[in-house]
Amino acid sequence: MTHPNPFADRADAAILLATQRSTTADDAGFSLPSMLLPLQGRSFLQRAVEHLVRAGCRHIHVAVGDAAAPVRELLQDGERWGCRVSYHYLNGDESLARFVRRFDLDPQRRYWLADATRLPVAPLPAIETAGEPSAAGHSLCWNEGTVTRWTGWGLFSGAWLQACEHLPESSQLEQFVLRDPRLGVQAVVRPLAAATRGELLGANRCLLAARAAAFSAGRGSEIHPSAQIVAPVHIGAGVKVAAGAVIGPNVSIESGSFIDRGTHLSNSLVLPDTYVGEDLDLHGIITNGSLLANIPLNTVTEILDPNLLAGLPRQGAADLPGQRALARALRLALLPVHWLARWRTRHQREESGLPAVVPFPQPGRTDPGRIAVVLALPEALSGGESRDWATHFCRTFYPGLREMMGGRLQLGGPALRSHREVRRLPPEWRRLYALNRCGLLNESLLQDLAASDSDGQFAGDVLACAAQGDFRVTWKLLRTYLGRVLRDLRRSPPTPASNPIAAVPSGAAD
Template sequence: MQALIFADRLGRELEPLTERTCVALLPVVGKPVLEHTLEALVAAGVREAVIVISPFADQVRSVLGDGSRWGMQLDYVLTQGEEDPDTVVERCQSRLQSDVLALRGDVLRGAALDEFLQRAAAIDGPVVLGRAVDAPISLCLNRAAGQGGLEPLRWSNQALATASSWPVVELPTGAASRLESLAIYHRANLDAAAGRFPGLIVPGREAALGLRVGVHSKTSPRSLRQGIAFVGAQCRIEASVELYGEVVISNSVIVDRYTILRDSVILPETYVGELVEVQNAIVQGNRLIRVDTGVVLPVVETFLLADLQEVTLGNTLADPLNRALGALVLMCALPLLPLALAASLLHDANAPLREVKLRGNRLEFDEFGRRGRRVFTVWEWGTAIPVLRHLPRLLAVVSGDLRLVGVEPPTPEQAEERLEEWEQVADQAPAGLIGPTQLTLPPDAPREERLLSDAFYARRRSAAQDLRYLLQGLGALFTRRAWRPTP
């Protein structure tokens, strides 16, 4: 017997999740939907399959290959997407055997295929259909090389409700989800983690009652405060994270300290920042999707949510590294302190130091419970020589309020003036001691020019680029600009 798997949904109903992949490759408890289908086929003894694909066809081929990973032989048929099944069968008729098990590979089902095949074997006729109780038809055993009976498998956002002229097998132990909306995709993940899809193979090991953890993942059983949670492979979940209800964390996810997750799905390559609370939502990179309202909220601040495919260093790694380097630079700069004091006394003997408030990188809650960057106080020498005036800011690097390299830290008043969307792009990068704006623009450059410089850096920053700016800043110490008095 051979399987004919339709996995050609265009996925408009699941946008924005399908902007970079297809429905068949969306993860459910750590594995693509289509992989769950292949595992169910193997469990039912089916080893050959023709897969009908359309969007992101190269991705599908790359992920599944020739099927040898499951002991299968896979072949592919390319379509324009959501084509009529009979048209597809005509195109690949020469590749099909006489007995074909047709099914959709971009919906989720429990592994009830063997039960369907056993019961269908007792029914005569060219076509036998199958479905879980109270669910649309999702299976078709065709004994005529795919000719006829495939109309129920044609994708439509609304499941076909018309009665079939072919016999239908009800599967009382089966479970299925068409994944036809963001809310249903969210629910399918939670149901899969909770074991509501009988026979579905959930990867990982049981780390504690209700907590399943994938390979090479770091998490604490104490994080699961109540309910059921699945943590995929290659994840790092801080011990102070709290999980409530039903939570699914996909592969390659970082969840930072003191974060609370309730009834949520975190998709792969996502960073969830410190002190963030996510409830009843899907998180994909820097996008928060509320499944109850359908609202998609892009989060600009990378310290809240971030796409790890776009962020070069995880915040948890960059922060201690910058603090350590800041302490090293501070020790090297100690001989300059007497010079800074002398220059400040010459400039203004009554006020050699002055207090400045800046918005940094550390986080806090305001009086209304909103989370944002903390305003901190830093001292500056009263001298007009830039390299000496800003020496105390090295203490802010050691404390974590600033990075060595980043955008220009604004005062609270300057931060409040950033109302336009383009002005807030700079907030995607950490505030730093030095950066392109501090190193290349004159002190009297217009506000808009400085913001554009910071926004450009925030969009294009990388570890290699930060290293170049660090070396450029070191070299700038020996230039006239660093020692020329400025207003």
């Protein structure tokens, strides 16, 4: 007898718990929780969102706690990841049961429940099912010796989430899930974790080991010929490594950092824009500016001598020639367009009567075929015939220019193709078209595609203009993009039904 795959009906909505606080002993002094610290360019939170989007989620409800501001700053409206993000405050003393009751969950649908401090190693859709399917849902677990542990991730039915009146706080959730006999268990490998600094360092090691290339250096990085690299090592954009330094193994140096002469690093993580002085030894260290977290000693020390450790003025990858100036010029030149687009999008919002925070879709309003077509091609995005370019410009592109000045975003995106052409592309490229538009993209997306794709003939579809430094390509992309925005602005205001927020991807399939 064969059982249907419980993961086949992908959920298109998720609750992502991002309530981690910086209260543990080894967090002292660091301004951000571990889940927000960049690890080879991307934080745990960002990776969690990417996992959910790849699994088909188009609407992610992020539960935030004390660290709400940096979470919102990172994810914004989620459009850069091809999803919609809503934020909900989860008070420290509030149980999950009470939190979940805020949503009008459809008992028949499934929802991902995810923890931003733990990350499954394999992409979610690739997880194969074993055992009996469960109507209540499935939790992703791994075996630690003889003990079964929950990853913090699971696919649960709305009925199960609603019925769990005694769902405890997130810290006690693991025991609750493991003890519930109604839930199926899906065995996975041990997830990466970022609940503590030590776990973050371990995750860095795992990610380095899993990379195809044992050594990678970002754009604009400079490594002195006499420096030694002992793989696996990740060096971010704009990093400088001086003479005689010994880097590795298991080292990640994030963007904009400087490693001075003769310094040895192993099993360490250097966070962005950090100066590491001459002839130092860093083993089992996470360093962020003048803060030094020694993981074996379980201590955080602030180093007051700027000749040893210090924070550098934020430069990031934006120091590529012309990028910062281009972003400034664009912000100035496009200000009238931004005002107009803001006026238009505000007009749309008033017409549609949308609330500021959009709840889960109402039962009965859900298209039954919607879940199955999550990864299908939304015509509005792929063929360049969208009616909501103004919204994209106002909420994503224009604010993103500031991020571009900081080097966190790149001007790029898929080239505009006709809808018919896109349908014939390989699945990976169709996904790119389904989830992204030309405009400003997170650099990691471009890196991922460049690394994963072997279809060289489609490489031109991703126009990483700033990275290539090709003015003609930049101009072509900008002209195309702004042309769509202006054309959209000239049109009459859309009806509420065609509002991009109201009409998430339901009827978008080809």
